[in-house]
Amino acid sequence: MVERAEITGLVLAGGQGSRLGGVDKGLQMYRGQPLARTALERLSPQVGRVMLSANRHLDDYARWGVLVWPDPADLAGYQGPLAGFLSGLQHAETPYLVTVPCDCPQFPADLVARLAEAMHDGVDLVLARTDAGPEPAFCLMRRSLAADLRRYLESGERKVGRWMAQLRRAEVTFDDPAAFFNINTPDDLAR
Numbered sequence: 001m002v003e004r005a006e007i008t009g010l011v012l013a014g015g016q017g018s019r020l021g022g023v024d025k026g027l028q029m030y031r032g033q034p035l036a037r038t039a040l041e042r043l044s045p046q047v048g049r050v051m052l053s054a055n056r057h058l059d060d061y062a063r064w065g066v067l068v069w070p071d072p073a074d075l076a077g078y079q080g081p082l083a084g085f086l087s088g089l090q091h092a093e094t095p096y097l098v099t100v101p102c103d104c105p106q107f108p109a110d111l112v113a114r115l116a117e118a119m120h121d122g123v124d125l126v127l128a129r130t131d132a133g134p135e136p137a138f139c140l141m142r143r144s145l146a147a148d149l150r151r152y153l154e155s156g157e158r159k160v161g162r163w164m165a166q167l168r169r170a171e172v173t174f175d176d177p178a179a180f181f182n183i184n185t186p187d188d189l190a191r
């Protein structure tokens with residue numbers, strides 16, 4: 001079991017948003033508020049501190065008073081969520097990092113507490129899942145994974161599942177798949 005104060009929360013907003021026409025997804029309005037802001041508000045009470053991962057409009061995000069980190073500069077181009085994981089692991093000052101994507105505005109209020117219950121000696125990372133399958137962007141991990149993840153990305157690998165498969169994993173099943181409703185298209189933003 002890990003205490004809340006030992007966990008830094010990272011909102012992932014660094015993607016390409018190609019299914020939304022290439023816009024910066026975290027800044028898109030959903031129910032009157034930018035998506036990344038909703039994610040930060042939902043995550044903040046669950047962790048000791050929060051940060052945000054972005055690759056565009058860093059100043060716009062920083063205006064909300066949150067620490068914003070771009071993906072590691074030496075890993076060129078868009079690399080997918082693992083680049084955000086690495087940036088978070090490198091900047092976190094707590095022993096644990098938990099990630100959430102910016103595009104799931106209804107994720108569970110007890111997400112981090114439940115992931116933290118499953119973090120034990122012998123576990124490197126804990127993933128959320130529903131009956132529909134794993135939700136790998138919702139991941140509690142040890143900060144000490146930074147070196148392993150850097151080696152993985154430097155070797156040219158990008159796939160989240162393949163990186164996680166070689167680690168000691170635990171999974172926590174959440175009953176309500178609707179809580180992981182994911183915004184990918186303009187229609188989703190209007191729901």
Ligand SMILES: Nc1nc2c(ncn2[C@@H]2O[C@H](COP(=O)(O)OP(=O)(O)OP(=O)(O)O)[C@@H](O)[C@H]2O)c(=O)[nH]1
Nearest residue numbers: 012013014015016017018019079080081084101102
């Ligand atoms: N830091 C960082 N986060 C990313 C990157 N790519 C995706 N993400 C984040 O990972 C989560 C899932 O992203 P996807 O929906 O698969 O990708 P996306 O780029 O946001 O959108 P599409 O281009 O439409 O697939 C979102 O929170 C993204 O912000 C990246 O290169 N860097």
